[in-house]
Amino acid sequence: MDLVAPVVVEPLRRRRCSECHQGPLERMIVEFNAPVCLDCADLGHLVFLRRGDTALTRRAREASTLWAVVVRHNRRRTRYERQGLLVEEAALAEAERACLADGEARAARRARDAVRRAARDAEITEVLLAEILRLFPSCPVDRATEIAVHASAKGSGRVGRTAAGRSLDRGAVTAAVRASVRHVDTPYDSLLMHGIPRHQARTRVAPAIEAVLLTWRRDGGATSGRGRG
Numbered sequence: 001m002d003l004v005a006p007v008v009v010e011p012l013r014r015r016r017c018s019e020c021h022q023g024p025l026e027r028m029i030v031e032f033n034a035p036v037c038l039d040c041a042d043l044g045h046l047v048f049l050r051r052g053d054t055a056l057t058r059r060a061r062e063a064s065t066l067w068a069v070v071v072r073h074n075r076r077r078t079r080y081e082r083q084g085l086l087v088e089e090a091a092l093a094e095a096e097r098a099c100l101a102d103g104e105a106r107a108a109r110r111a112r113d114a115v116r117r118a119a120r121d122a123e124i125t126e127v128l129l130a131e132i133l134r135l136f137p138s139c140p141v142d143r144a145t146e147i148a149v150h151a152s153a154k155g156s157g158r159v160g161r162t163a164a165g166r167s168l169d170r171g172a173v174t175a176a177v178r179a180s181v182r183h184v185d186t187p188y189d190s191l192l193m194h195g196i197p198r199h200q201a202r203t204r205v206a207p208a209i210e211a212v213l214l215t216w217r218r219d220g221g222a223t224s225g226r227g228r229g
């Protein structure tokens with residue numbers, strides 16, 4: 001692309017157009033060292049688009065037959081800095097519509113992703129639930145469901161996402177069940193509330209946890225030869 005866009009300057013001092021003498025000028029071009037207003041320079045029909053929105057800027061520029069770069073001199077840094085573009089009004093409107101459509105497309109994609117994730121979470125929960133009940137056949141189904149939902153939920157989903165998603169890690173599943181028993185079936189949480197150090201509290205409730213797990217592992221007689229994980 002060998003287009004050379006006109007450069008429009010935002011003057012730091014009050015300047016008047018050297019042709020029509022209007023002023024002070026907000027923006028101007030410099031021709032033969034003299035300021036020329038945008039009307040005289042045939043750029044008066046363009047609208048200013050401040051820099052910042054990359055996609056909008058690119059689209060507005062691409063849709064404009066004529067566009068200009070707007071700069072201002074930064075005294076401290078002794079250089080001209082880009083402030084934005086002058087683009088055609090119709091091009092800007094078109095660019096805004098395209099960006100809006102983009103935003104809507106992105107929102108729609110996010111919604112589809114969320115649905116897919118929810119379906120996958122439900123699937124993971126199912127797999128986890130089945131595995132919990134396989135390892136702990138006498139675990140009440142509502143408890144097993146609760147544990148599976150919790151484990152596959154986002155954030156706490158180490159077990160759910162890593163293990164159940166691919167191959168179920170029996171140790172991780174047992175850990176999730178054990179954690180649930182610790183909180184629900186023992187005074188562990190209350191011990192913590194009373195200032196008992198975590199490790200001490202864990203030691204204290206460990207036998208109660210193992211007792212619950214032992215009863216949950218029982219199968220009512222059928223196939224229960226599995227040792228502890």
Ligand SMILES: [Zn+2]
Nearest residue numbers: 017020037040
């Ligand atoms: Zn003029």
